[in-house]
Amino acid sequence: MTTTGADRDAERVRTWWWWGRRRSAVLDVGLALVSALECAVEGVGFADKASLPVPVGVVFGLLVGSVLLFRRRWPIAVVLVSIAVAPAEMAFLMGIVGLYSLAASDVPRRITAVLAGMSTLALFVVTVVRMKQDLAQADVGPPDIDPSGWYVPSVSLFMTLGLNAPPVLFGLYIGARRRLMESLRERADSLEQELSLLADRAEQRAQWARQEERTRIAREMHDVVAHRVSLMVVHAAALQAVALKDPQKAVKNAALVGDMGRQALTELREMLGVLREEAVPAGPAAVPLAAVGRAAAAAAEAAADDGPCLDALEALCEQSRLAGAAVEFLVIGEVRPYAPEVERTAYRVVQEALTNVHKHAAGAKVVVRLAHRDAEVAMQVENGPSDAAVADVGLPSGGNGLVGMRERVLRLGGVFVSGPTDAGGFKVSAVLPTGA
Structure with a gap:
């Protein structure tokens, strides 16, 4: 206290x-x-x-x-x-x-x-x-x-001033010095209280930053791994179904599973490598905990800087087609490059939407639309009702896909909408600004 x-x-x-x-x-x-x-x-x-x-x-x-x-x-x-x-x-x-x-x-x-x-x-x-x-x-x-x-008044005045002036002047000096010390003491007490409040606020900001960066890293890991693993599970289920009936198709599906697994491992290794390079040193040169969260976020973003962009959407749709989904990809407007974070976010939205289709609407027809506008880029993934004839592969769902997409879009100042359609399917739409 x-x-x-x-x-x-x-x-x-x-x-x-x-x-x-x-x-x-x-x-x-x-x-x-x-x-x-x-x-x-x-x-x-x-x-x-x-x-x-x-x-x-x-x-x-x-x-x-x-x-x-x-x-x-x-x-x-x-x-x-x-x-x-x-x-x-x-x-x-x-x-x-x-x-x-x-x-x-x-x-x-x-x-x-x-x-x-x-x-x-x-x-x-x-x-x-x-x-x-x-x-x-x-x-x-x-x-x-x-x-x-004049002698008596002059001597009397000199004696009087000699007796009264020194104590008055000395008292004024001591009083001013005392008030200065009290002011400095009060200022020191005030600064001590302010430093205590700043320390508490810094700790709260550090805790908030750690939580925020954990969420960002989890979102990056989910986007990198979930889609490819989901496709691997779909191909593995197809492989199990046709292994005895069509050995050639089974071999093809097995090759696809291997390729997707290697791609998932490569992306995961790249992200973990960047995180390892940004590791915080121990000992006297240790960085504050708040900097750990910022370094982790920077690592996650850096790992994705060279990641997928809008040019890779066609290949993404082709992977879903190879997994048995009927995916139609439409591009509207003049194609042009955008900022890396805009293209990466658009790609992740389409990727997560396709992953949800494989999880919850197996066999449904999917339409992926990409619209290039004056100051924004819009993407929409709409699927019809699930095909009852296609077996459910039993993919687990953590319930974070839509939340992660919304967070990504809103962070860039965009608009995100998702919900069921009148035809019994599901639609995911996002609009991202492409300005500064």
């Missing part, structure tokens, strides 16, 4: 009231004791001038000096008390420390300026009066210095 600056400040307040640390409390208590002793000593002189009992002046000085204990909590009150007792010539230490505490606090600067000016004026007046009294009482014959001239 991240502890912010506000939590730390709240904990300090609960532990040491308004002090943030133990040494701050010890320092303030020590300063209050020194200030109380100073004011107690000065209270003796104040009692003589005011014709008061000495104990009263001492107790008054102790109470006044003890106010310095609250300099962090109420710095304004400390400065006001020092100004109030300035005519009694008391609490000089409290005035200096109070001005520093006021300047270093979060009190608005205009209030600090007003109180600092009041304290300076009060100390200036007290200093002028005291110096004139001392000069008037000095028994040195004809005075060399006229108390009514």
Whole structure:
């Protein structure tokens, strides 16, 4: 759990009231004791001038000096008390420390300026009066210095500024530095929380990327293997049926099964080879898990870059004809090349549709249409009802063929439609944009 600056400040307040640390409390208590002793000593002189009992002046000085204990909590009150007792010539230490505490606090600067000016004026007046009294009482014959001239005000102003300016300036510096440190601490806490959120989001994106790439690789493997294996099963069933009746046809079917098996193995080996080349190294140079998914997807796409295109659709239909299906292939429009991903997707759609025909509509008549338009290419595979006289070869179905075709088409911004026809067959249609 991240502890912010506000939590730390709240904990300090609960532990040491308004002090943030133990040494701050010890320092303030020590300063209050020194200030109380100073004011107690000065209270003796104040009692003589005011014709008061000495104990009263001492107790008054102790109470006044003890106010310095609250300099962090109420710095304004400390400065006001020092100004109030300035005519009694008391609490000089409290005035200096109070001005520093006021300047270093979060009190608005205009209030600090007003109180600092009041304290300076009060100390200036007290200093002028005291110096004139001392000069008037000095028994040195004809005075060399006229108390009514410029000497007393100048010296008093210099002494007053020398006492008040340094604590105010130093307090302003310490306050600005403290606020800067608090700002940096809050920024560090905020950055730590943001980094934690970014790490969580990165992990979620990595999991999503792994899942997405698993789906893509599974789709590529399905498209590469399922069609040829399906044709192999169809030819194997035909081979079993004609092995004794027509040995020559059986030999031909066996040769077709061997050719398709070799083609399936070749395509599978090419894809696995590319995946192996993109393997992630182990050890210190290991790539993050999110990169594994991207590398796998790139491998799958790279394996298919040199794969089938629209020119191979005629051969694809011929393979289905050799398996016993009645396939008609129609081309509409002017033939022209397209981007590799467009041609590959169109080929895979037709391939998967023919595979579904072999699985679910054995012996049905099939029409494959390919239309070249201005800014798009469309393909449609429509089959009639299944021929009941043709035995079902029992091909398994994972239910992912139509889903994979839809994902491929939508990824390129195309349109995919599939469903049964009025004649009892099934139709698969897809339109792919051929722009940029």
